[in-house]
Amino acid sequence: MSGVPRFSVAIPTYNRLRTFLPEAIRGVLRQSFADFELIVSDNGSTDGTSDHVRSLADPRVRLVRHQATMPAGEHFAALLREAQGEYVILHQDDDLLHRDFLLRADAAFREFPSAVMYGTPIWRQVHGRGYHSRLMRPRAGHDDMAILSDEPVLFEGDYAAVQFFDPIRQFLHPTLAMRNTALRAIGGFDPGSTFQSDLVTQARLLFQGPLVYDPRPGGVSRVHLTNFMRTKSKAFRKSFFRASYLEIIASFERAGVRWQPLLEEYLGKLSEKEIIACLYEWTYYRAPVELQNIGFAALRRTQNSRGRYLRRCLTKLGVRNIVRHWMSRRANEPQERRGD
8 A cells, every 4th residue: 555544444453363353354344435554453462363464465454463462551552653544443353343434434524624533323232132322412402313314413522522421432442533643643542551541542632623423323342251341350340430430530630621511511411311321320330429419410400309309319220329429428528628
């Protein structure tokens, strides 16, 4: 391939040759838009991954081989430094891209040249319920016609980033493309010391410009027993998600962007059921109490009486999560007093 490609699709992988990697690669190589490079980064695999990639003999494919296995954040950061395209897609080795994803992304960036990111919903398989996806909420509110119109919508970056507090991710890798110059301007992909480096990077990027959002699903996030989070203990998951919320808040604060009013506005677009789903996660994982308080205030505004509000809290969140919220508030009280 000569010249700068329009897109760089980057697949980090480790020992997935016998399962998901070949399909992920085929999904990229079958794209209806031809101007791209595919970088496969082998993070010290022992299953013949590098030999398989070399055997493809496709000029669009480039192999990067690491002899020693790197931490995930460092691996992603190193991989995206290899990307030469105008726009980059970080593509997990167990997911799939829609064959028109790059075509749609190219059209969206041409229509909205100020955008630093293009994103779409992603299909997820729910056992016994088929495939599901969920749309982001524009500031103007949800409109069913948006599903049928196939027209991208421009989101202000900070309003898009605040939706990372929602435990149901409406846009995530691989169905998002990032402007490479903007990514380099913020120092590249955040290597992080934890597993939240992807969300931190996306938030930092969105503080630089808007997201162009396409309502058409752009791929499949595959659900299987070896998904990262499914292999971890309950204690790890609790620590992980609490750290996620802390790091997202820190990203907003470092950028000087007030997340509280943005989150209040966002929750105002959600139904009672969706707010309860957020609150369930925030109390269960003991997210920062300020985040929980904003959620409870949003739920209270959806109720026509205090009695009904209390019943919804008890029946939908459960006594244990109410106790967790109370304990979070108690733990935060000394800090609040010192701030008075």
